[in-house]
Amino acid sequence: MVEGVIIKYGHFEVDPSRMKIVKQQYMTEEEVERIVQMRHDYLEWMHYNFAKKVLKPPKEEAEEGHK
Amino acid sequence: MQKGVRLYSKEAYNTPLKPGEKPPEELALDNYLTFACRHKFCREVCPVYQVTRNEAYIPYGFHTSLLALYKGVSSFEELGDTFTHCLQCGACEVRCPNTLFMGDFYKVSLTTVELVRKVRSDLVRSGVGYPGYQEVIKEVDFHLQMVKKREDMLKWTEGLNVQVGGKSSVVLYVSRFTATQVTETARAAAKLLKKAGIKFAVVDVPEAGIGEPLDVAREQTFIDMAKKDIEKIKAMGAETVIVVDPHDYFFFVRDYSRMFGELPFKVVFITDYLWQLIEEGRLIPKNNVSKKVTYHDPCTLNKLTNLWESPRKILESIPGVEFVDEHHIDQWYYCCGNGVASFKKLHPEISFTIGQRRIQRALDLGAGTLALGCPRCWDHFTEVKTKARMEIELINVVELLAESVGV
Ligand code: SF4
Numbered sequence: 001m002v003e004g005v006i007i008k009y010g011h012f013e014v015d016p017s018r019m020k021i022v023k024q025q026y027m028t029e030e031e032v033e034r035i036v037q038m039r040h041d042y043l044e045w046m047h048y049n050f051a052k053k054v055l056k057p058p059k060e061e062a063e064e065g066h067k
Numbered sequence: 068m069q070k071g072v073r074l075y076s077k078e079a080y081n082t083p084l085k086p087g088e089k090p091p092e093e094l095a096l097d098n099y100l101t102f103a104c105r106h107k108f109c110r111e112v113c114p115v116y117q118v119t120r121n122e123a124y125i126p127y128g129f130h131t132s133l134l135a136l137y138k139g140v141s142s143f144e145e146l147g148d149t150f151t152h153c154l155q156c157g158a159c160e161v162r163c164p165n166t167l168f169m170g171d172f173y174k175v176s177l178t179t180v181e182l183v184r185k186v187r188s189d190l191v192r193s194g195v196g197y198p199g200y201q202e203v204i205k206e207v208d209f210h211l212q213m214v215k216k217r218e219d220m221l222k223w224t225e226g227l228n229v230q231v232g233g234k235s236s237v238v239l240y241v242s243r244f245t246a247t248q249v250t251e252t253a254r255a256a257a258k259l260l261k262k263a264g265i266k267f268a269v270v271d272v273p274e275a276g277i278g279e280p281l282d283v284a285r286e287q288t289f290i291d292m293a294k295k296d297i298e299k300i301k302a303m304g305a306e307t308v309i310v311v312d313p314h315d316y317f318f319f320v321r322d323y324s325r326m327f328g329e330l331p332f333k334v335v336f337i338t339d340y341l342w343q344l345i346e347e348g349r350l351i352p353k354n355n356v357s358k359k360v361t362y363h364d365p366c367t368l369n370k371l372t373n374l375w376e377s378p379r380k381i382l383e384s385i386p387g388v389e390f391v392d393e394h395h396i397d398q399w400y401y402c403c404g405n406g407v408a409s410f411k412k413l414h415p416e417i418s419f420t421i422g423q424r425r426i427q428r429a430l431d432l433g434a435g436t437l438a439l440g441c442p443r444c445w446d447h448f449t450e451v452k453t454k455a456r457m458e459i460e461l462i463n464v465v466e467l468l469a470e471s472v473g474v
Contacts, residue, residue: 014173022096024174025076028324034373035171038161041373045396 011036072290072326075181084136084189086143095137100165101130101177109159109177114402115152118420124152126159126179133186143190147197150186151413153179154406154421155278156366158399180371180407187409188284199413203283206412210277211288213243220272223250227257232271238305238332239269240296242276245312249442255469256311256337262474263349267309270299276315278408293323297330305332309340311465313441314407316374317367336368338440338464342377345384352471355387361434362390362464363425363448364398365441367407378440378464385471391432401425405447422451426459436460438467 004015009029016024056064075081079093101109109126110116116125123132132149135141160166163177170176190197214220221231223246229239239260241253260267275292279285300308310316319334344350360382368374375395382390404421405411411418426448429437437459439445448461 011171013171016174019173019175022100022173022175023078023093025078025176025178026073026325027076027171027174027176030320030324032171035161035166035176038373039167042167042396045394 009033074286074290074326075185076178076325077181080178080181080185083192084143084146084186085193086195088143089139090133090137092137095134097175098130098133098137100175101126101163102134104163104165106164108162108164109179112158112162112400114154114156114158114400114404114421115417117400117424118417119152121152123149126163126177126182129153129179129182129186143193144195146186147190147195150183150190151197151199151410152417153183154366154402154404154410155180155183155408156402156406157370158366158402161370162399184278184281184408187282188286191282192284197413199409200283202412203279203409204285206409207277207279207283207285207288210243210279213247214272214274214276214292217272220246221269222247223253224257224269227254227261229257229261230268232303233268234304235266235268236304236306237265237267238300238303238308239267240273240300240308240310240315241269242273242312242315244276244314244446245442246272249445249463252442252445252463252465253311255463255466255474256309256341258474259341259344259350259465259469259472260309262472263344265344268303270296270303273299275318276312278314278318282409290326293318293326297323297327301331307333307335309335309337311337312443313365313367313372313374314443317371317407320372336372336374336377338377338381339374341465341468342380345381350468350472352381352385352468354471354473356385356467356471357387357389358436358460359389359391359434360436360438360467361393361429361432362438363403363429363440363444364395364401365439365444366402368440369395370399371407378438381464381468382438385467387471388467391434393428393432401428403441403444403447404451405443411447418447419451419454422447423455423457426452426455426457429459430457434459436462438462438464440464 004018009032082091107127113125122128159179160177166176245253275296280289316336404418
């Protein structure tokens with residue numbers, strides 16, 4: 001997959017040549033920024049409302065357990 | 068349609084649907100994305116679904132009905148009822164994982180607002196129509212008549228001593244609805260700008276300001292009005308255009324920039340501009356306004372253009388205001404009920420119920436004042452609260468600020 005990814009407007013985008021079946025739509029840089037910002041806001045809201053604690057990767061957790 | 072104007076983001080929307088004709092395959096493939104998803108995140112967030120509990124009236128239903136047409140198991144004439152049940156609020160567009168988690172990566176997102184405009188217009192263009200579309204056409208004609216009445220359109224400026232037309236790098240854009248029906252908001256905006264020492268001129272006079280033409284196959288009218296306004300603003304030498312009505316803000320930043328390419332000036336919503344003036348110390352909210360206030364996010368700001376911070380910051384800066392906030396993401400689920408274009412004319416009862424529920428939410432918070440960012444929300448809520456006999460004060464954030472600044 002990695003070789004099929006490009007960076008446009010500072011964000012990852014699928015290589016447009018791979019979008020053969022479903023066509024890409026017209027999207028301005030502002031539109032891209034808007035979606036990215038709304039995703040961040042949404043994930044923050046999800047976290048705030050539904051996450052009781054942040055799980056650490058197993059290695060870090062194990063290390064902390066030994067302390 | 069005028070060549071070189073990008074009416075829709077998706078190529079597939081450009082082929083008009085007609086009775087007895089199969090939709091293009093490209094459209095069916097796009098429809099399949101939403102049909103095949105089946106998570107239906109677009110369902111609970113939809114204010115129309117919350118009232119009707121009918122899955123035909125969500126994007127899942129819209130796309131499924133078009134796929135059914137492609138497969139030959141439904142008819143074009145049946146689309147009318149389905150496609151009138153949309154406020155064009157944009158909640159589903161942003162809540163859909165196709166947009167929120169993948170849209171920027173694949174450059175494919177849910178585009179309900181454009182699809183609804185397209186299908187409604189195709190129905191009218193083909194002569195089939197949909198229930199209530201004549202009312203929408205009347206509204207378009209009324210608007211076109213009104214914008215010709217220069218005196219009425221500029222009446223809101225009376226006694227304010229503001230520059231109308233002429234050269235100015237800062238321009239205040241007040242379109243027909245605010246200019247003739249919610250003048251207090253426009254006046255408060257102009258007074259605040261003057262108080263802060265901003266040199267500005269108002270547009271003489273805007274012609275655009277409604278989305279309805281796009282629902283009744285009058286796309287060329289929408290394009291012509293927009294082009295004229297852009298030309299007028301350009302001729303004024305504007306660098307910054309301050310917009311008072313969030314519907315106009317939505318048209319400028321999303322529709323006009325898609326249709327005509329990058330605009331030759333910066334478009335700023337009034338609350339963003341005013342908040343900057345407060346931060347710079349050029350406006351000082353000093354008078355006590357002792358009210359318990361909550362804020363209603365207009366769809367055109369919160370969901371369609373992601374603007375929600377500055378109205379809250381302004382409210383928090385007003386001395387005496389006890390601000391009880393509802394998170395802007397929670398408000399993706401809300402709407403005043405008016406809709407962005409034709410909805411209220413097509414389904415007034417649903418429109419009323421959505422408005423009533425929204426006001427009740429504010430009352431449940433113990434708020435005596437519902438602060439607004441949109442003149443059309445004010446208009447619709449005023450009607451709802453009167454009909455439903457609900458006790459709540461409705462006021463635009465700009466007017467509340469004007470009260471505190473003392474203008
Ligand atoms: S735009 Fe709003 S009203 Fe229309 S389907 Fe989407 S969520 Fe529902």
